[in-house]
Amino acid sequence: MADFRRYVIVGNGFAGTTAAEQLRKHDLSCEIHLFGDEPYTLYNRISLPPMLRKQIPEAKVMIRDLAWHEEHRIDLHLRTRVERVVPEERVVVADGKTYPYDALLIATGGRPNPIGKPGSDGAGNVYNFQYLDDTRAISERLESSKVAVAIGGSYIAYELAEAFATRKVETHWLIRGPHFLHRVLDELAGEFVDLAAKDEGVHVHYGQEVAEFVRSNGEATGVRTQSGLEIAADCYGVGFGLTMNTELAAGTGIEYGKNGILCDDRLETNVGGIYAAGDVADFFDPTLEMRYRMGTWNNAGAHGKVVAINMMGGSERYHDVPEYSSQLFKGQTITQFGLAPDLQPDLQTVRKIDREKGWYRALFFWEDRLVGGLMLGKGNRAGKRKYVEAIKSKERFPKPDWEPMLDWTA
Ligand SMILES: Cc1cc2nc3c(=O)[nH]c(=O)nc-3n(C[C@H](O)[C@H](O)[C@H](O)COP(=O)(O)OP(=O)(O)OC[C@H]3O[C@@H](n4cnc5c(N)ncnc54)[C@H](O)[C@@H]3O)c2cc1C
Known part of the structure; x- marks a missing residue:
């Protein structure tokens, strides 16, 4: 048995990296393995829209570099997907190796839903908008685009529409519902957003569900909606929500659902010593006295702080109004x-x-x-x-x- 605590964190987003930082701050002798399947150290997802709008350079998006991890003695494993968790042996498996833990954090976030319509699969110019790599690819595409289409009624689709318009590309925004964010805003609020969009020259099309993409040479050359609207464009951005990365919980006894990995107000799952934080955590909020999932940057950071204390054996409840x-x-x-x-x-x-x-x-x-x-x-x-x-x-x-x-x- 090691005479120091061993921590494994899956996901080096804001939740995971914040937890690693806090663990090191409070425990100088512990071992921390931080895994991320992207090739990058922590970057700010909130800064991706301004980067796409070309209002900030990519360097400003990066928050932590390799030197920071070395300085904090955090063993960072980039481009490394954790494949399995084995709670009975208290290990995770990645790259064919096993890593033992005393406490494990799953902070794996979510992945964007593909649009999944005929003609979209493999089209080189139909993009989701979640990662730094997406941002680079869309940005490059916009350089040679005249018309772009944002699809979806979510915040991400809005960010795409705004970026397209800011980049002076003719912008169409296809929304399936009657207005933007229709599960939160009512019609009157929707009208305000509609006016703001039109002021930027965005063509907003409501009640439009994509039926298919027209394809030529591996790219989409147009999009058709179920009501027959057809728009020919060079670039298509999709904001269709996230699927939570809960795969690691499958078959382990860790409770999870469509909404994420279930955890209590200390962010611990039903399996002792295993925690969840950030976007993927379906947590119990003691203030609102209900369980939900919160996909915001501040929530991810605040979770990271609280969960680190609990991973060290503390007992802090997550109290915050997101x-x-x-x-x-x-x-x-x-x-x-x-x-x-x-x-x-x-x-x-x-x-x-x-x-x-x-x-x-x-x-x-x-x-x-x-x-x-x-x-x-x-x-x-x-x-x-x-x-x-x-x-x-x-x-x-x-x-x-x-x-x-x-x-x-x-
Ligand atoms: C374009 C965009 C704009 C946004 N704007 C805002 C905003 O204005 N305000 C706001 O509050 N929020 C915003 N958000 C949401 C916010 O960025 C997220 O809520 C937050 O980043 C979630 O952090 P996280 O650490 O929980 O997860 P993530 O940042 O998703 O990090 C999880 C990481 O784990 C990796 N991973 C998954 N599975 C594995 C595995 N098995 N092994 C190894 N690695 C794995 C993932 O690839 C990912 O890199 C925005 C998000 C996007 C994409």
Whole structure:
């Protein structure tokens, strides 16, 4: 038995790398193996859209280099896929070798769903947008593109549409639903985003489900929708959500589902000594008192910190109200905090709209507790801290209080 703790972390994204950093900070003698199947040290996925828009150089996307891992004595295994976890022997298998662990972290994130329509398979100019390699490939393609199509009603599809427009390529945005982010925003909020998109010259096509791609010489030359719309383009970007990388849990006894790897509020799975963090963790939130998965950068980092403490034998519960903010084209911003109806469809919503200012605000309630909210519009963030405090406090608000809460500003 080793007289130092051995940690294995699968996935060198923000969750995994943060956990490795914290483990080293608190334990100078431990051994840390960090595995990543991409060829890169940690880079900032949030910076991929500005890189695609050519607003920042690639160097700014990189967060950690090899020297940092050496300095922190983190054994980094790049281009190395962990193939198996064997909980009975407390080892993982990668590259034909076994690596023993006292605590194991699975921080494997998700992979983008391919569009999976006739003609898309193997088309050299139909891209997902998740990795640095995707960003490089799309960026290069845009250099010689005149028309580009973004497909999907998600944040990623939005980022693609905005990047295409910023790169001065004629941009079409195909959305299957009635408006952007239709599981979170209602029609009125959708209108605001629509205006912001049109102001950038983006042609937005709603209610359009892709039927097939037209192919020639290994590339897509056009896309056809089920209602017969046809657009010929040089570049196609797809934002169709993620499939969680849960394969390592299969057959091990670790509980997992479509939504990720199940873990408690300490981010430990049902198998002692094995933890999950970041995008792949379907965790129990003690504040909201429910289980969900959160695909945001801050959540990944915060998970990384908490999970490291627990991997060392501590007992820290993950207490946070997740937040997400983003610009939507030049004319709009969106701020989301806590839960939204895409994660929990049974929430009750109150909302308020100010057409003149282009402001929209929605608050989400679960029974009589505030659990989340959304603010759309530049300068429409006042009161956010108070909302977050109200969520954390678990205070109960009778229904007549809900509408007046939309006016909170302090
Ligand atoms: C283009 C883009 C823009 C985004 N913008 C925002 C934003 O504005 N705000 C925000 O909050 N969030 C944003 N996000 C989401 C945010 O980046 C993610 O929530 C966060 O990076 C997740 O980190 P993670 O460490 O959990 O997983 P990941 O970053 O997905 O890292 C997991 C890593 O593990 C690797 N891996 C998987 N399986 C194995 C295996 N078996 N062996 C070895 N390695 C494996 C994966 O390939 C990957 O490299 C964006 C994401 C993208 C793609």
